[in-house]
Amino acid sequence: MGTPTVAAFTDTYLPTVNGVTYTVKSWRECWEKRGHEMDVVYPGGDEYDPSDGEYPVRSVPFPFYEGFRIGVPQVPDAVEDADIVHSHTPFGVGLSGLRLSRSEDVPLVASYHTPTSEYAEYISFNGAIERTVRRCAESYERWFLEQTDLVVAPSERTRRHVVQEVGVDTRVAVVPNGVDIDRFQPVDTAAFRDRYDLGDGPLVGYTGRHGYEKCLPDIVAATEDMDVTVVFGGDGPAREDLEARARKADLDIRFLGFLDREELPAFYSVLDVFAFPSPVETQGLVALEANACGTPVVGVDSGALSDTIEDDATGYHYPRGDIDAFGEAIQRALDDRERLSGTCLDSREQLSVEHSVDRLEELYDSVLERTAIAP
Structure with a gap:
């Protein structure tokens, strides 16, 4: 099977700095070093100029968390021919990935980076509201993940959480985020x-x-x-x-x-x-x-x-x-x-990101094989 073209959808990307950004960026760099294509769709802003294969969509600031933006669900024309959609979020831009997957009848893979219910306190004003927000977040999270062909979790503990606590029936596989060990090594301080x-x-x-x-x-x-x-x-x-x-x-x-x-x-x-x-x-x-x-x-x-x-x-x-x-x-x-x-x-x-992307490529191929023979 040929190497698939991937369209990654994420609510968190440069210039925002966190683990999700680094994972999306390092996977993409490793994927493209192998001669493959992985485009990224993300919430645009004035602070970052996209390079080739990066597609910002309209966005607004997230009022409850400084530095984050919410992307408007939108599918850039340039990613419509992707073989696989990989969503790194169930919200905002992630919904664009779901829409592309359905409209083009291509597999949807979702990475489970963050339990969304853990952030209920940022938009809650008292305990009762927080509990309600948590329940709604968990229900929505379950609904989104069950629309996918595969869920990727970065650790075995997280895989068990998705299966046992979130209650997702979709296949869940472990792919560690990986570390750029060429960059992260002991240096003179x-x-x-x-x-x-x-x-x-x-x-x-x-x-x-x-x-x-x-x-x-x-x-x-x-x-x-x-x-x-x-x-x-x-x-x-x-x-x-x-x-x-x-x-x-x-x-x-x-x-x-x-x-x-x-x-x-x-x-x-x-x-x-x-x-x-x-x-x-x-x-x-x-x-x-x-x-x-x-x-x-x-x-x-x-x-x-x-x-x-x-x-x-x-x-x-x-x-x-x-x-x-x-x-x-x-x-x-x-x-x-x-x-x-x-x-x-x-x-x-x-710990190498190369090992992680090796596993990711295997899973992409398996998803394409299963969807190709599905009735």
């Missing part, structure tokens, strides 16, 4: 330390979206009695409250703000421990990027992080909500940093 005046002491840090669901104040609480510097990279709606919590702590805490992609290998490499208290991850891409740079991760034993982190090899887990245990796990990782760094680096090859 002297210039990075000097640029941000980080000194020579032990560093515990996090980078990524500052969302309330990430539980980032737990990092401050867990390290408050340690002789460390805590470093936060990234930005998001919870940053102001996080900074307010940090001002009350007797601790050296630095907020670096948004970091360019080129700076991230140095950020991960300079840390002694990457702290990750988010219980809502579907894989936790930043944890894998940190590991690829030789930095152990201490993360909550919840969601996909239960599988992403290998205890006593790439980091340590702690029970959700147990701040004392979080602090103890961070200290243990600090004490065992050199050995853990070695075991992290030993696992780099299996």
